[in-house]
Amino acid sequence: xxxxxxxxxxxxxxxxxxxxxxxxxxxxxxxxxxxxxxxxxxxxxxxxxxxxxxxxxxxxxxxxxxxxxxxxxxxxxxxxxxxxxxxxxxxxxxxxxxxxxxxxxxxxxxxxxxxxxxxxxxxxxxxxxxxxxxxxxxxxxxxxxxxxxxxxxxxxxxxxxxxxxxxxxxxxxxxxxxxxxxxxxxxxxxxxxxxxxxxxxxxxxxxxxxxxxxxxxxxxxxxxxxxxxxxxxxxxxxxxxxxxxxxxxxxxxxxxxxxxxxxxxxxxxxxxxxxxxxxxxxxxxxxxxxxxxxxxxxxxxxxxxxxxxxxxxxxxxxxxxxxxxxxxxxxxxxxxxxxxxxxxxxxxxxxxxxxxxx
Amino acid sequence: xxxxxxxxxxxxxxxxxxxxxxxxxxxxxxxxxxxxxxxxxxxxxxxxxxxxxxxxxxxxxxxxxxxxxxxxxxxxxxxxxxxxxxxxxxxxxxxxxxxxxxxxxxxxxxxxxxxxxxxxxxxxxxxxxxxxxxxxxxxxxxxxxxxxxxxxxxxxxxxxxxxxxxxxxxxxxxxxxxxxxxxxxxxxxxxxxxxxxxxxxxxxxxxxxxxxxxxxxxxxxxxxxxxxxxxxxxxxxxxxxxxxxxxxxxxxxxxxxxxxxxxxxxxxxxxxxxxxxxxxxxxxxxxxxxxxxxxxxxxxxxxxxxxxxxxxxxxxxxxxxxxxxxxxxxxxxxxxxxxxxxxxxxxxxxxxxxxxxxxxxxxxxxxxxxxxxxxxxxxxxxxxxxxxxxxxxxxxxxxxxxxxxxxxxxxxxxxxxxxxxxxxxxxxxxxxxxxxxxxxxxxxxxxxxxxxxxxxxxxxxxxxxxxxxxxxxxxxxxxxxxxxxxxxxxxxxxxxxxxxxxxxxxxxxxxxxxxxxxxxxxxxxxxxxxxxxxxxxxxxxxxxxxxxxxxxxxx
Numbered sequence: 001x002x003x004x005x006x007x008x009x010x011x012x013x014x015x016x017x018x019x020x021x022x023x024x025x026x027x028x029x030x031x032x033x034x035x036x037x038x039x040x041x042x043x044x045x046x047x048x049x050x051x052x053x054x055x056x057x058x059x060x061x062x063x064x065x066x067x068x069x070x071x072x073x074x075x076x077x078x079x080x081x082x083x084x085x086x087x088x089x090x091x092x093x094x095x096x097x098x099x100x101x102x103x104x105x106x107x108x109x110x111x112x113x114x115x116x117x118x119x120x121x122x123x124x125x126x127x128x129x130x131x132x133x134x135x136x137x138x139x140x141x142x143x144x145x146x147x148x149x150x151x152x153x154x155x156x157x158x159x160x161x162x163x164x165x166x167x168x169x170x171x172x173x174x175x176x177x178x179x180x181x182x183x184x185x186x187x188x189x190x191x192x193x194x195x196x197x198x199x200x201x202x203x204x205x206x207x208x209x210x211x212x213x214x215x216x217x218x219x220x221x222x223x224x225x226x227x228x229x230x231x232x233x234x235x236x237x238x239x240x241x242x243x244x245x246x247x248x249x250x251x252x253x254x255x256x257x258x259x260x261x262x263x264x265x266x267x268x269x270x271x272x273x274x275x276x277x278x279x280x281x282x283x284x285x286x287x288x289x290x291x292x293x294x295x296x297x298x299x300x301x302x303x304x305x306x307x308x309x310x311x312x313x314x315x316x317x318x319x320x321x322x323x324x325x326x327x328x329x330x331x332x333x334x335x336x337x338x339x340x341x342x343x344x345x346x347x348x349x350x351x352x353x354x355x356x357x358x
Numbered sequence: 359x360x361x362x363x364x365x366x367x368x369x370x371x372x373x374x375x376x377x378x379x380x381x382x383x384x385x386x387x388x389x390x391x392x393x394x395x396x397x398x399x400x401x402x403x404x405x406x407x408x409x410x411x412x413x414x415x416x417x418x419x420x421x422x423x424x425x426x427x428x429x430x431x432x433x434x435x436x437x438x439x440x441x442x443x444x445x446x447x448x449x450x451x452x453x454x455x456x457x458x459x460x461x462x463x464x465x466x467x468x469x470x471x472x473x474x475x476x477x478x479x480x481x482x483x484x485x486x487x488x489x490x491x492x493x494x495x496x497x498x499x500x501x502x503x504x505x506x507x508x509x510x511x512x513x514x515x516x517x518x519x520x521x522x523x524x525x526x527x528x529x530x531x532x533x534x535x536x537x538x539x540x541x542x543x544x545x546x547x548x549x550x551x552x553x554x555x556x557x558x559x560x561x562x563x564x565x566x567x568x569x570x571x572x573x574x575x576x577x578x579x580x581x582x583x584x585x586x587x588x589x590x591x592x593x594x595x596x597x598x599x600x601x602x603x604x605x606x607x608x609x610x611x612x613x614x615x616x617x618x619x620x621x622x623x624x625x626x627x628x629x630x631x632x633x634x635x636x637x638x639x640x641x642x643x644x645x646x647x648x649x650x651x652x653x654x655x656x657x658x659x660x661x662x663x664x665x666x667x668x669x670x671x672x673x674x675x676x677x678x679x680x681x682x683x684x685x686x687x688x689x690x691x692x693x694x695x696x697x698x699x700x701x702x703x704x705x706x707x708x709x710x711x712x713x714x715x716x717x718x719x720x721x722x723x724x725x726x727x728x729x730x731x732x733x734x735x736x737x738x739x740x741x742x743x744x745x746x747x748x749x750x751x752x753x754x755x756x757x758x759x760x761x762x763x764x765x766x767x768x769x770x771x772x773x774x775x776x777x778x779x780x781x782x783x784x785x786x787x788x789x790x791x792x793x794x795x796x797x798x799x800x801x802x803x804x805x806x807x808x809x810x811x812x813x814x815x816x817x818x819x820x821x822x823x824x825x826x827x828x829x830x831x832x833x834x835x836x837x838x839x840x841x842x843x844x845x846x847x848x849x850x851x852x853x854x855x856x857x858x859x860x861x862x863x864x865x866x867x868x869x870x871x872x873x874x875x876x877x878x879x880x881x882x883x884x885x886x887x888x889x890x891x892x893x894x895x896x897x898x899x900x901x902x903x904x905x906x907x908x909x910x911x912x913x
Contacts, residue, residue: 050811070814083812087831100817150816
């Protein structure tokens, strides 16, 4: 099991990573997700031993790796630009790690063959090929085979699919997850693409400005973002800043939170609020009714539908309000450009912190 | 950071010192001689050059022969450039490699090869005389402009061919198709689309060829006779025969001035050529030969090209085997005999030994200094480009100018090396150094840090990383550089003829001497020695082609 403990790193005297701690359990695939320039790759390089942290420890199976050089860690790393050895052919590239383990020629041959087949390359066709003359997708597979062949006890990926187009990326991400699970590998995967992360990860760690913003399963991050930053990163953009917040007790004994905003008052059960309440987040499925006149005093938006589009079997509507555009799934009838009241379900409204500014 | 910098200056110190002492110092000596040759400021040399009709005619001849040679080279090479860019056929790689052979051959091999083909004793004349029972050779090309033009085309064909065919291969055929859909016929497509897009590449190649033709020495000296004199030959004669050093210095400066202008123009053009608008994978731009017409067109072109480029070299071997007694190896056996019984005679075998020793020293020096310089250039955070350009300068200086600079710089205090044999390999090293650096630097740049890191994460310790990554990649570049240095040293003529001492003559000097003496025996020995030099150079080039990986940068 890998433990990252309080890692900090400065770059050009500015903090790049600030006190990062998390664990990766055996057999788990963890995705480090975040916009570019947030120190994800640096963190990976620190785990690999290619860079030193200014503070903190990397511990694997209870051993501090501080004085273990990269080649002795037994970790695999697939590089962003693949770093295939241009002077070695496909076979020699994949065999490299095994040769470093002083494996026998026979063992190398069988293992390289098996690994190439594992990543979907016909060994008979590809073994002797020049790596410089492979297609982009083939190079990705060779790089993956090279990383897998020496059976690393822990494997890392630095945006290995970044160069591919969206469709192929999605497909390869699914394929890669299946492969990693089949081999029972423990992996840390860096990407800035949330779709890729959703396809791959058991657990997501959202990194921004050198800090962990939130970590959890893809579902948790999507359904319970703790900050406006995380919500936006997950594609939840219905955010309104809270101007005034009050707590009130109902006759039933339940506590309610009331938030005053530019577009009206929102009221939710106290359990649904976070520690800090700075933004209101109506979720995509929050609309209960669209009406011409509403008697409600809270949890209602006033605006007009200015656009619709089909997304994954749902109709998405764009509602223009005084505080900008809101996006909802709504399968009911739509009348464009008419002033309407959108009554929202209190259970589909969250109060969250601001988090890092984007 | 400070510690790194000092290490860097240390790495660059040796090659830079070498360059300063053996390039800039002789260069400064030429400057000094041109302006202050007789103690005080004296511009009479320049005055003479630009007023005397003789020098003006030399300048004019130098220019027009270079221009005409260039034009003909471009016309000759364009069809092959097209074929190699647009068609896929068997033997393409080999044919492409063969075209480089003439370019890498020493001038002192090419000139005898053309004599062997077109000379009075040459294979064509002998055949025609036998066939038609003639008493005098019907082909009289020696000492005319025609043989110079032919030799220049032969020499520089591959430059135009390679640069233009690469540019043509990168040209998107879709553009031509679009023009055709808009109603342009094939000639229109060529004139309005292909030619304008190829023009930068053609111009860059032309300028490079022009520079080589402008400063051509061995070809003109040997094939041009007494009347056809270029600036380069004139510098040589003024320095070596007339001993008018201030005038030779002035002539050198005039030549340097012109070449610098051309080189500046070339580098500007080159920058445009190396940034193609749209790169296309080869399987889109190239197609197989389909129709009979295409096949005939390609085969005829290839045959003409290879015949023209290889015939002179083949004929050279044939002629070296021709003796008074018919075919045999006598010319080769005679290489160690003192046929004239002269006391000052130095056997060609001694010249061979000297050349091999000089070449060995040149290879060692050029590789050692080249590696240091290349590491310095690639590691430099700032100024890498400047050093790169600095080390390329010797390539832009003609051989005769360099040799002449050595004569005047190292024949007086404080650096009186007149008696020093080692000036010859030093001069050769200077010419070879840019090529060694040029072949190593791209390879070193190829070793991006992440290759070493990838090896480390796969379990290679630092020594293993150096052995598995750095060494094999640089090794091939070093072999390529070493072969360049070896060929250059073996065949170097212009500088060596000015600085070599008579008792340490080299193969090219011996060939030149044999060519200048009458008689069948001397002719045969010149042919034999040239053929030997050619075979050794060809073997070295073959070794280099094997070491080369992928398609590197051209020129």
